[in-house]
Amino acid sequence: MDEQPESTRRASSLARGSNRGRLVEVLRRQGPLPRVELARSTGLSFPAISAITSRLMAEDLLCEAETDTGTAPPWSDDADEEDSDGLNGRRRGRPAVLLTMNPEFGRIITVSLRMNLIETLIADFSGSGVAQSRLTLATRALDAGGLCQLVAAQIDAMLVQTATPRDRLLGIGIALQGIVNADTGRLLWSPALSVTDVDLAKPLREAFGVEVVMTNDAVAVALALAAAEPALAQGLSATIMVGHGVGMGVVVDGEARWGAGSEIGHxxxxxNGPQCRCGQRGCVEAYLADYALYRDARTFVDLPPAVSQQPSEAQMALLRQRALGGDPRFEQLFQQAGHALAEAVAATISVLRPNHVILAGPGLQAFDMMRHAYEERLEQAVLPWLLKSTAIYLRPCESTAIVDGMVRRTLRVVDRNHMETTE
Structure with a gap:
């Protein structure tokens, strides 16, 4: 029997890897499914699904999930025999076997680095969180070496806390506030740090021997929101994150694009506007970010000083409480913030023409005080037909959305590495 040409064998291998990837992607998005539903969702034949799932189960990437007999179809999909009703692989009276990602296959760790705060999350292979920690410290006091050592120490501490052996760690995800080169793993600039152009990925990769995935924190939030609401994962979605700073993450059909994130805040x-942390004046962020609002409010009311000019969550809650007292100076402050937010949305719609714009982040807890100015300016700044073509959502999420989104980003890369390994 003649051997297949090398090009044919290589194409066949790539196709198998692609099919594995499609199957895993469906399980990540939809959760546990029977084989027959996997066939429908991937467009693959039932025999192909049976072969792929058998292989993935042998590799411990997949396992059987607990079956909810109240909602599962009343047949099994794990046999190819034809029953008396002519239904191949569907034996009446037996619940379907649901397949899911095996949570015990391994774990990943994600780290969110922002002004004066490091959050760390360890998750299993199904994406479920196992443990989480928060460390407050003066991040701008760190040099490049101290930053790498600190992140590595947080990862080590999480492994110890959860009794996770190092060889069970599959990947590390780092979400950073600022400008990131996601391809090279370098942090180019961050308001949370006094150092620039730091290579974080290489030392972590060498220390732990796993893939290190880096991105801007707004991208991570965009992924978390798209996963929580599948409708937002259809088409092009731009998430504008407002909080410590102002950034934007773009998701196309549920996948992150432009891993570095967009600096819409600058x-x-x-x-000749107010001072921005980037060193320039008059940026969107200089009117809208937490530090800008708190800084400007302190010029006319008595508020406690912020560490490194970055107010804490409690201090921002205090500011919002004081603003409800009817002081016209607060009204003007939030009116300017609403105008700045509208300009950011207008630029996003005019340049990207997205299907969805999501306004997210803890800074949106004050949106009601910005709403009137925001809506008025937005109508002036965008062509009416363009504005009507984009749906705008308000999602004032907590900071934990960053590590949640980074879990999905990291698992996507881990999946790709495992799915491309075929015989």
Missing amino acids: VKLAP
């Missing part, structure tokens, strides 16, 4: 509104 679009200039006025050349």
